[in-house]
Amino acid sequence: SQTIHQWPATLVQPVGSPLSLECTVEGTSNPNLYWYRQAAGRGLQLLFYSVGIGQISSEVPQNLSASRPQDRQFILSSKKLLLSDSGFYLCAWSAGPGQGGNTIYFGEGSWLTVV
Amino acid sequence: DQQVKQNSPSLSVQEGRISILNCDYTNSMFDYFLWYKKYPAEGPTFLISISSIKDKNEDGRFTVFLNKSAKHLSLHIVPSQPGDSAVYFCAARAYNAGNMLTFGGGTRLMVKP
Numbered sequence: 001s002q003t004i005h006q007w008p009a010t011l012v013q014p015v016g017s018p019l020s021l022e023c024t025v026e027g028t029s030n031p032n033l034y035w036y037r038q039a040a041g042r043g044l045q046l047l048f049y050s051v052g053i054g055q056i057s058s059e060v061p062q063n064l065s066a067s068r069p070q071d072r073q074f075i076l077s078s079k080k081l082l083l084s085d086s087g088f089y090l091c092a093w094s095a096g097p098g099q100g101g102n103t104i105y106f107g108e109g110s111w112l113t114v115v
Numbered sequence: 116d117q118q119v120k121q122n123s124p125s126l127s128v129q130e131g132r133i134s135i136l137n138c139d140y141t142n143s144m145f146d147y148f149l150w151y152k153k154y155p156a157e158g159p160t161f162l163i164s165i166s167s168i169k170d171k172n173e174d175g176r177f178t179v180f181l182n183k184s185a186k187h188l189s190l191h192i193v194p195s196q197p198g199d200s201a202v203y204f205c206a207a208r209a210y211n212a213g214n215m216l217t218f219g220g221g222t223r224l225m226v227k228p
Contacts, residue, residue, distance in 0.1 A: 044221075046215070065176045104149075
């Protein structure tokens, strides 16, 4: 069965510091990968999605970036965090092209507090 | 422009009664709809889905209804249980957007014992 893991689960970072959240998926190949954010009291906002290694699409302009160095690894980064980057970040996956399936599955989430 | 809206931020229901969560959308290209349930500090979990070729899909206590002409869908939970207390997100996929989902803002359901 497929599983998705992301870490760290929680972190507190000062303004201006870098960020790296990592996500890996197991049990599937060539998945579509996503980074979402849920800000306090708000819905889920798509930040980045990837259909393959090195292929990243950004949905929202911001100081965050994403990379996919391996097929089942997705990384969310920032060089300098802002207070407004605080939130709950969720990695997710769905079946890749031709593999069927319309459902997106989420990781456990990472709480980021920028202070 | 919010393409998927959940106009009720919260809903309180007595245990054993029916919970009805509503969702409205504006994009005519949406052809697949999903409901997710989210507990605090956890990732959302998939609950139930419906294709636009259907108007109803049932799975145990959960039923999703789709009214395409009104661009409206609803999730019914019968009977409601305290463990159902969570935030519920409605999501939609456009047929020309791969697996990209657009989420509503969520509705917090509280089921009172």
